[in-house]
Amino acid sequence: MVNVPKSYHLDGNGNLRSALRSEVKDGKLHISYHYILEKGKITLRGEHPKLAEPPKCVHPERLSCNYGDGFERCESMKHADGRWVCETT
Numbered sequence: 550m551v552n553v554p555k556s557y558h559l560d561g562n563g564n565l566r567s568a569l570r571s572e573v574k575d576g577k578l579h580i581s582y583h584y585i586l587e588k589g590k591i592t593l594r595g596e597h598p599k600l601a602e603p604p605k606c607v608h609p610e611r612l613s614c615n616y617g618d619g620f621e622r623c624e625s626m627k628h629a630d631g632r633w634v635c636e637t638t
Contacts, residue, residue, distance in 0.1 A: 557585065562595035 553559060560566045567583040573596050584593055 554585070562593065563597070564593045 565585040570581045627631050
């Protein structure tokens with residue numbers, strides 16, 4: 550059972566997420582959330598639809614294998630030809 554702090558909820562992937570925060574600055578809408586990572590985890594839980602089929606680079610507990618705040622690149626991502634690609638694991 551997960552202890553959910555006040556003003557947080559479990560998102561569709563079971564991550565602890567704050568309520569939506571929004572504000573308008575210089576005519577632009579800024580939307581933000583705050584996530585609480587599970588102990589020992591470096592990424593949020595979830596599946597990324599662009600991940601390759603087995604046996605290539607499948608990490609079902611990641612939102613992304615490649616980028617983003619709180620998303621460390623997975624060990625199968627390698628820099629090649631000026632871009633990051635997913636190697637066969």
